[in-house]
Amino acid sequence: MSNRGMLIVLSGPSGVGKGTVRQAMLEDEFRDFHYSVSMTTRKPRPGEQDGVDYYFVSKEEFEQEIANDGMLEYAQYVDNYYGTPMKYVNQTLDAGRDVLLEIEVQGAMQVRDKCPDGVFIFLTPPDLLELRNRIQKRGTDDQATIDKRMHKAADEIKMMENYDYAVVNDEIPNAVKRIEKIIEGEHLRVPRVIDLYKKMIGD
Ligand SMILES: Nc1ncnc2c1ncn2[C@@H]1O[C@H](COP(=O)(O)OP(=O)(O)OP(=O)(O)O)[C@@H](O)[C@H]1O
Ligand SMILES: Nc1nc2c(ncn2[C@@H]2O[C@H](COP(=O)(O)O)[C@@H](O)[C@H]2O)c(=O)[nH]1
Secondary structure, eight states: OOOOOOEEEEEOOTTSSHHHHHHHHHHHTOSOEEEOOOEESSOOOTTOOBTTTBEEOOHHHHHHHHHTTOEEEEEEETTEEEEEEHHHHHHHHHTTOEEEEEOOHHHHHHHHHHOTTSEEEEEEOSOHHHHHHHHHHHTOSOHHHHHHHHHHHHHHHHGGGGSSEEEEOSSHHHHHHHHHHHHHHHHTSHHHHHHHHHHHTTO
16 A cells, blocks of 8 residues: 555546546536546647647657557557556655546556556446537537547447446536546545555654
């Protein structure tokens, strides 16, 4: 047992609203958690900033990071690599701070193997039609990419059984409240509280 921060993994199909909910949680200032910026070979969308939304790298750079054992997890998703740089996550957890990963399901399962004491939350859409509407309304993907993402979504939703919690993102404030409640509850689990006391008494 250690005094590490809590690793929170938020997954769910593309377009369900993970980024929107994460942003709302940050604005809510509910809890001091740190977002792990992922690395990707996808091209930036208009308005996306390197080092803020993603670290945008070439395929060669990404593969070099894998070869260097620099990734906590990674996956290929609709023609691109996506992954979590390990260094930031470890440093932040070691400093006793919570870290939020916003990743797809293949990567989440790798994290589950490596960090079984993480909290795994699956964000679901109210239904698949609404999911398609959200991706379409976002306006960042062409029709072929939307179809590929929707095709993936059906398989991803089947993976929900591997998560600790499912949260429906019907209305953003509701989804935020549900996730905050989960995190609060997880912080009150006895092994974590004992951990905190050990820290207080210097054990
Ligand atoms: N509860 C909601 N009701 C209606 N629209 C929503 C809701 N949550 C998010 N959206 C909208 O859905 C679209 C997709 O949201 P967002 O980009 O946050 O999804 P995501 O899951 O992070 O996607 P990706 O995994 O592809 O990055 C955005 O246009 C966002 O404004
Ligand atoms: N396995 C990982 N998946 C990730 C990571 N960062 C983002 N993602 C997921 O990829 C898809 C597509 O994202 P988009 O920005 O192109 O719409 C989506 O499900 C993201 O959650 C990561 O580091 N690892």
